[in-house]
Amino acid sequence: MSSANAILVEQIDAVLPQTQCGKCGHGGCLPxxxxxxxxxxxxxxxPGGEATLHTLAQLLQRPLVALEQPAEMPQLAVIREDECIGCTKCIQACPVDAIVGAAKQMHGVLxxxxxxxxxxxxxxxxDCIDIVEHPQWQAAHNELAQQRYLNARAANGRVRHRARNARIEARKAALANKRMARFKQRLAPESTPAQRPQAQPAPFSQGSSQGSPSRNSALVARLQHKLxxxxxxxxxxxxxxxxxAEMQHSASAAPQQTRQLKMALAAAEQRRRLAERHVQHCYxxxxxxxxxxxxxxLEQARTTEQAARTALEQSTSLH
Ligand code: SF4
Ligand code: SF4
Ligand code: SF4
Structure with missing residues (x-):
């Protein structure tokens, strides 16, 4: 993308309401x-309605056309707490991390x-989530107050959506790096210990585990035969x-590592729950x-919890 085009995209994005709803057919306002x-x-x-349409037409010098779908009032999601089963599906869907709650516990919307x-x-x-008119919008009794609310919602929505995307991308990249390191390790079975790729230091490293049980025992048999x-x-x-000796040690250490990773995940979940409660208290x-x-x-606690979950998943898939 040329820099002129990048500037134009930023200008257009600045006009969009940043609900990140995807009703335009794209995965958010920036796309x-x-x-x-x-x-x-x-x-x-x-969500932008007539106002956004007019501003875009003016900015881009394009003719005004009718909205493709009816305009919407600013909305809020409300969870009927006594019906919530704590499945966390809504948390995963929320593009701006506006839902708090733990697995099998009641969830709430910020x-x-x-x-x-x-x-x-x-x-x-x-089906325990209702959509209602946003109380801050209802409370805005003149155009200035309404515009102030829309500006705040847009600024907040943009920052939180980008932070969430960055977190997801970082998680994917870390996972891809780990996979690549394991792949390289498999390609170089005869390399010396000093040449073998070292596991990246991570909060929940899996230690020296080398591969699946069947692969480990095949390698052990090969080494024993060679010796x-x-x-x-x-x-x-x-x-x-x-x-x-390393491979035999790795095989015997695997169950203990998995136990430790489970404990680490339980602790991380507990820390994240406390952080969620603290956010609600602060609100x-x-x-x-x-x-x-x-x-x-809370962001940090979620990142740590995800790292712990990934490490445990990888450990259990390896052993
Ligand atoms: S608010 Fe929704 S419909 Fe409007 S640009 Fe953003 S994602 Fe698309
Ligand atoms: S509100 Fe969220 S956590 Fe509760 S049942 Fe619905 S999707 Fe699951
Ligand atoms: S809670 Fe999240 S997913 Fe639900 S309406 Fe609000 S911003 Fe959208």
């Missing part, structure tokens, strides 16, 4: 902005963060014996700085 810059019609955003995108409604298996045919004074003997009783700090702590 729709990029599509508009490439010539897509400007009338596909229901009113100030919810953009009313409705993406949490369809995945809910018990049995090797002269006692062969200079390579020491290295092979060391590799054999009820604290000021903006404490809310921001609590949200930051």
């Amino acid at each position: 729709y902005a990029a599509a508009i810059a490439e010539g897509e019609p400007i009338n596909k955003c229901p 009113e100030a963060e919810c953009t009313g995108c409705e993406l949490c409604v369809a995945p809910c298996p018990v 049995s045919r090797m002269a006692a004074d062969d200079p390579k003997r020491g290295e092979l014996e060391q590799r054999l 009820r009783q604290a000021g903006p700085d404490e809310i921001t700090a609590a949200q930051h702590a």
